[in-house]
Amino acid sequence: MTQETVAATTDAVLDREETMSRDELEALQLSRLQHTVAYAYDRVPLYKRKFDETGVHPTDLRELSDLGKFPFTTKEDLRLEYPFGMFAVPQHEVARIHASSGTTGRATVVGYTKKDLADWAKLVARCLRMAGVRPGMKVHNAYGYGLFTGGMGAHAGAEALGCTVIPISGGQTERQITLIQDFKPDAILATPTYLLTIADAMAKQGIDPASTSLKYAVLGAEPWTEEMRHELEVMMNIKACDIYGLSEVMGPGVAGEAVETQDGSHIWEDHFRPEIIDAFDSSIVLGDGEPGELVFTSLTKEALPIIRYRTKDLSRLLPGTARPAHRRMGRITGRSDDMIILRGVNLFPSQIEEIALRIPELSPHFQLELSRPEGQRMDQLTVKIERRESVTVEGSAAAARTLQQQIKIHVGSSCTVDVVDPGSLERSNGKLRRIYDMRPKA
CATH class of the missing domain: 3.40.50.12780 (ANL, N-terminal domain)
Structure with missing residues (x-):
């Protein structure tokens, strides 16, 4: 430094x-947590319904570990309550609204x-x-x-x-x-x-x-x-x-x-x-x-x-x-909804990034393509990754073999590696899409 x-x-x-x-922090957490579960139960119909269905009441939260008795909230809950069903205050007290893009379903509104x-x-x-x-x-x-x-x-x-x-x-x-x-x-x-x-x-x-x-x-x-x-x-x-x-x-x-x-x-x-x-x-x-x-x-x-x-x-x-x-x-290490299950092996894009950036000839720019060739029952993973500017065609081929071997060793699954020219893959303008699912739709 x-x-x-x-x-x-x-x-x-x-x-x-x-x-x-x-100790001070956990005492503060318990006080605030007890207030929050009671506040949510009293003001958000979804929480009253979920707590009642689970058979739990805000008064059951006597210590921090009691939080585990309460039901989870999921993104689907927020989507079902679209747009404002999760709000605990009247509209005139809401100073700002944000929302997800809704690209994978109804937007979640906060x-x-x-x-x-x-x-x-x-x-x-x-x-x-x-x-x-x-x-x-x-x-x-x-x-x-x-x-x-x-x-x-x-x-x-x-x-x-x-x-x-x-x-x-x-x-x-x-x-x-x-x-x-x-x-x-x-x-x-x-x-x-x-x-x-x-x-x-x-x-x-x-x-x-x-x-x-x-x-x-x-x-x-x-x-x-x-x-x-x-x-x-x-x-x-x-x-x-x-x-x-x-x-x-x-x-x-x-x-x-x-x-x-x-x-x-x-x-x-x-x-x-x-x-x-x-x-x-x-x-x-x-x-x-x-x-x-x-x-x-x-x-x-x-x-x-x-x-x-x-x-x-x-x-x-x-x-x-x-x-x-x-x-x-x-x-x-990844998101459970970004996890690729390839021939029974769990794989995350971050694992590919970690391995690839240890290979000097390869850049951080890569995409993962999932496909299922016609007539085959097994999915195929292709890693498309850019070479560095100074790397030759021969160097690219050697780097592809190294990456393929390292993925097999560290992840436990076989894949195809396609080393492409610098600048040929999509660049991020914010959040980058890493996974492209090319498999035929059921």
Whole structure:
């Protein structure tokens, strides 16, 4: 770590809740949790119905472990209550509405009171400060604005921290580069794959991505690996930290990573109670350190309290480090709905990224194509991945064989690897699509 980075992490004034002991934090959690389950039961018909059907009542929550008695909330619940059935306050108290894209079904709609928005901005500000961003810095916000929570959530947090925000949103990569060159921001907020797109586009223009004013990147909205972090930090001469969130729970800012440790995102447990459940048996709540599906309960939300929301993100809970009382999330290894089952083997795109970026001839740009050739009963996986600019055809062939072997060794399944020319695969303008299902529809 440079002296500049160390200085950036030691001059921050922390919120009182960031410095609580674990005992103090858990006492606060229990008080807020008891209020939240009663509040949701009284104000949201879905929760009253689900609690009654399960045979559980808010008064049954006497200690934190009792949360496991309560039913889960799923994305399908939010879709069934579309548009405003999950709201716990009257319409005139809802200050803002966000929603998912609805590309895989009916959109999920989330709402915020003025207090919710203030809490959200405060938590995003915590994440940015922990990632090295400081008041007075210029922040280039390349998260998408609109109904997606990323752009406006990150924007409000940066303003709450006291930064100057450049609200460019996603896309328009050439303009992004121009503004980075002209406005000289200190930090950038984006998805990791879109930052990679920006860096590649700079290099093609003859601009050294490491020569810009950028010092910090706060990246989220999609799973990414340590190998991707290393790629971006070396290419752009920055420190890159994770930020985690999802619209149904709040948006970005549920958890964030510390620049001095870069060892996973600390969950702001004064506002959210996390659990890990067995990915195959949801009735089993796992202990810290065990991998499974991440579940969140909100502790302070007014417009849309959320009880035991199943995120489908696969992770584990670890002891806090930079913020000792607040547990960390292990890096997201994938989403249960992004999992490919190939000949009985579970496979995630992040596994391919991790393996591929250890092979010097291969770039981070790849796609996974699932197909089922005519007359065959077994699915076929093809990994399409770009070679680096300096790699020859012979080098590409050798790299393809290496990747194929490493996937077989580390994942346990065979695949085809197609190394393609630089720039030939789709680039991210926000969240990148990795999986292309070419199998015939039933």
